[in-house]
Amino acid sequence: MYITDTTENVKKLINELEGKEDLTKLKFLIYTFGLLNNNQINDKNEANPDLVENDEMEIFTLETIGLSKNACTLLLQYFAMLYNKLTINESAYEDNGNILGIVYDKDDKKLDSQFEKLNYNEKLDVFSEVIIRYDNKTYFTNNIISIPFDTKTSGFDIAHLIQNQKV
16 A cells, blocks of 8 residues: 555455456446545535535545546546446546536445445545556556546645545
């Protein structure tokens, strides 16, 4: 693991994810970046933080670390296209910042549930680890083309910026 100063919950999730097939790893990216795109990665674990009247809430977005406002949506569109290629169908598509048409099995739901149970800082650790692995092309087992998060910033730099968002 690249993120070493973290909890056992994060290490367990990353280790479990590491042993999965590429399609499961991709679905995990789609799920977690979907949460990120909808402001659901926040320190209060609010499902819809835009409706909560709380100026004290920390909401993590890619924009808070200096990436473009639409970076997450563009990544999700790419992930949907990749899902369609890996599953040899055209069921996945992006609609208003959400990816629809993904089929999650019991194993996928277990991973997603583990992520949901993490606290804010642990979720940031997972994002940091996943972004480093995705950017240096070690996230997927097979040679899957990965589009960069940013042309000027490495996954390690982005992970460092994410770590600075911890509360």
